[in-house]
Amino acid sequence: MQQAIAILDSGVGGLTVVKEVMRQLPQEKIIYFGDTARSPYGPRSADEVRAFTSQIVDYLIQFNPKMIVIACNTATAVAIEDIRAKVTIPVLGVISPGARAAIKSTRNGVVGVIGTDGTIRSHAYDQALTSISPGIQVFSEACPLLAPFVEKGLFDAEEVDAIVEKSLRSLVGKPMDCLILGCTHYPFLSHAISRVMGPEVTLISSADETAREASTILYHRGDLAKNGQIPVHQFFCSGDPELFKRIAQTWLKDQISIAPVVWQVPNI
Structure with a gap:
């Protein structure tokens, strides 16, 4: 077998x-x-x-x-x-692979991370990123509304953009050039996340x-x-x-x- x-x-x-x-x-x-x-x-x-x-x-x-x-x-x-x-x-x-992908992608050494409360609270991405590149700057934000939305199968719903915009408000305008989708649910919402963050921010999935x-x-x-x-x-x-x-x-x-x-x- x-x-x-x-x-x-x-x-x-x-x-x-x-x-x-x-x-x-x-x-x-x-x-x-x-x-x-x-x-x-x-x-x-x-x-x-x-x-x-x-x-x-x-x-x-x-x-x-x-x-x-x-x-x-x-x-x-x-x-x-x-x-x-x-x-x-x-x-x-999935954290170490995601961190490695971001290190490969970033050009200015500034990386954003979004994830669940538990992931952000653990500082696991901060540790994984700085262990590879000690000088890297990391902006992190917990987005507790997003994963439950995906679990309900609503990732194509009309209200997606509004919920994503609300969740990412504090990160918009930060000097990052890539954003780690630090929850495996978030690629379901990648189009909305990209619209909110803008084309200059590369989205990083650990998959x-x-x-x-x-x-x-x-x-x-x-x-x-x-x-x-x-x-x-x-x-x-x-x-x-x-x-x-x-x-x-x-x-x-x-x-x-x-x-x-x-x-x-x-x-x-």
């Missing part, structure tokens, strides 16, 4: 990482868990996020994955080291760099899929399965049109 890459998130945001992993590694089987019943993680305590993340990993381990990707910035910020100590397979987060890192690690471990078969992906959610399926099919339509998907509601 083909070993999968297990990807987890607080909800639907991790689908942005799934899409990029599918694009870069089309032969790899993916098992995805979106904790939509308990989303968002941003306002929750670090202890709660650690407990939820550990519970999901316990569930996913039964499928014998070859890698775990924590496609949630909040969970990456507070739980990744606990998960790495818990399992024997590689565990990737591309995370998928590239996953590919590199699997290559060096000799674990890349080699059979040439079309994988059968598995998607789990803890909340409303029909809403989750609709959002996933909308976001992944090109990828899952060529690979069969099994939709399941886990007992967790």
Whole structure:
């Protein structure tokens, strides 16, 4: 049986990482868990996020994955080291890849970061950025309204621009030349965010760099899929399965049109 890459998130945001992993590694089987019943993680305590993340990993381990990707910035910020100590397979987060992508992109050394309350409160991006480039200037802003909006499937709604504008008001006009979307839900809103921030600000999603890192690690471990078969992906959610399926099919339509998907509601 083909070993999968297990990807987890607080909800639907991790689908942005799934899409990029599918694009870069089309032969790899993916098992995805979106904790939509308990989303968002941003306002929750670090202890709660650690407990939820550990519970999901316990569930996913039964499928014998070859890698775990924590496609949630909040969970990456507070739980990744606990998960790495818990399992024997590689565990990737999305914060370090996002920071590296921003360092590559910035020309003036001024970077913005938006994320959930939990991610911004952890200062994980500030630490990741300054560990690579100590002189970098970082402007951070928590945007608690955005992820719940995406979870409701409203990323194309008329009120998106107003909510994004309200959330980013303090960052508009700052001298940054790139903005890290420090929550995997935010690429769903990238057009509105770009309209608010202006064309001179490059938006940075960690998805591309995370998928590239996953590919590199699997290559060096000799674990890349080699059979040439079309994988059968598995998607789990803890909340409303029909809403989750609709959002996933909308976001992944090109990828899952060529690979069969099994939709399941886990007992967790």
